[in-house]
Amino acid sequence: MGKCSDTGMFACTATIAADRKTKQLCKRLQPRQIALVDHADVDEMAAHSLLEANVQAVINLSPFMTGTYPAEGASRLLEAGIPMYEVVGGHSSLVEELDGKRAAVSGDALLVHTDGQWRPVASVRAVTADEIAARRKEADDRLDDVLAAFIDNTLQFAEREKELFLHPLRKLPLVTRMANRHVVVVVRGRHYREDLRMLSSYIRECQPVLIAVDGGADALMECGYTPDLIVGDMDSISDRALCCGAEVVVHAFPDGSAPGRERVEALGLPYHLLPAPGTSEDVAMLLAYEEQAQLIVTIGSHSNMIDFLEKGRKGMASTLLVRTKIGPKLIDAKGVSQLYQPRWSWNWWALMIAATLVPVAAALAINPVARHAVQMWWMQWRSWAF
Structure with missing residues (x-):
């Protein structure tokens, strides 16, 4: 050349x-x-x-x-x-x-x-x-045909796999307790950062169990949280997040093979091996459900055709079956940040300034040294002004 x-x-x-x-x-x-x-x-x-x-x-x-x-x-x-x-x-x-x-x-x-x-x-x-x-x-012109094929594929695989989801998962000796607690399952999906910020008050007040699905652990740590449990095949999580101290569950194929096991062992981390069909986020939700979680909140999860086509999947059988099974306990918070964005107004600013000045004024009123300093400042200002 x-x-x-x-x-x-x-x-x-x-x-x-x-x-x-x-x-x-x-x-x-x-x-x-x-x-x-x-x-x-x-x-x-x-x-x-x-x-x-x-x-x-x-x-x-x-x-x-x-x-x-x-x-x-x-x-x-x-x-x-x-x-x-x-x-x-x-x-x-x-x-x-x-x-x-x-x-x-x-x-x-x-x-x-x-x-x-x-x-x-x-x-x-x-x-x-x-x-x-x-x-x-x-793509828009052919979307109906793609959707039809996606639905057909989903239903065909759901028919084949339904027996696998009727049986409970292998019982794990987890240290993390979820019974009668809220659980938040975080996937590194669309708008995950914004959704985590919107739910910050809920997380702070309710102290839910935080389950990260693979790279969801990095998402949590970016927002200042530490996951309690990490579930996945460990292909999209950083070493830093994997070593954060969370309990680790390696998602394996139903036959027991687990590509993520080698990486976890190389880092010298203890882990649980969980063979199960479906995606890792499906497994995380099922795990929370079978551990008797009171409520399961998902952030960034994959739940529609575009999500799954982007992951290279032609259907969503496992997700359909899992959501059907755990539905009464499930709240999907994906995109909640797009629902409402709070706006600051002049009234809010005035209230915040007033709230800041009240304790300052109170301190000046009861402290003779501070009161004397303010009087000196006032006299000095008047001499300059007049």
Whole structure:
């Protein structure tokens, strides 16, 4: 391939951080790096994670939006002004080849710096707002067909799996007690930060058991809380959160295999192994239910078609079955922050200022030293003013 030495026309130049799983990549992304992913239909949470990492640009081996369903990630990145490029013609090996390399985008070429030269390694094309809008319209037009297939798949798997959910989970010797208590199950889903802030008074006053599902532990710690229990396959949680002192339940497949067990053991943490069907958030809710929780509140949970399509699932059988079983005790607080946003008014400000001045005035009235100081200040001010 050819060489390029003129850097004046480069659209962006930085070190590439590459991974096939965006959530894994975001754990190690450094500010102003170029993110190289292989992520069709980038979801909103992935986009938020990339923005939080302060990426310079995102290069995708797959379409940012295929038009299958209205994924929101591409729109979020465009709104933030992040340049987006799609690699033309596959090149699946680029993830391994370019991770940690210095790269640049020039026109329709992706170049890498080796042996003192810029060498093109793939063709790319910039993704535009008009293109994403066209794909969004395509997704909206076919949404009814996608929904029909999603419902059919959900009901088919629900019929096959219902017996698994009728039986109780394996009994675990948990230290965390949930009987007759409120339990909050936190998933790192859409609007989780805002919802946690809205429920801060409830959490402070009721002191519920806090169950984190994988990365939900990081979400809780970001908001100043420490989880009591962590449930999941441990693929999206940080080591810091995993070692926070919470009791750990590793979610295993029904056959007992558990990819997350190796990581927990490598950190030297005690854990419980819980084989169960369904998603980890389903298991967390079932666990709280079977431990006789009085009320189960979910934050950031996945509960609709778009949520599950973004997770790569074609149906939501386990979630349907679990929510049907525990329904009377379940409150889904996802999106509660979007329901009402309190507004500050001049009346509120006046009340706050008055509430601040009352104890100050009281202290001045009963303290002779403070009273004398105020009198001296008043006399001095009058001498300046007149």
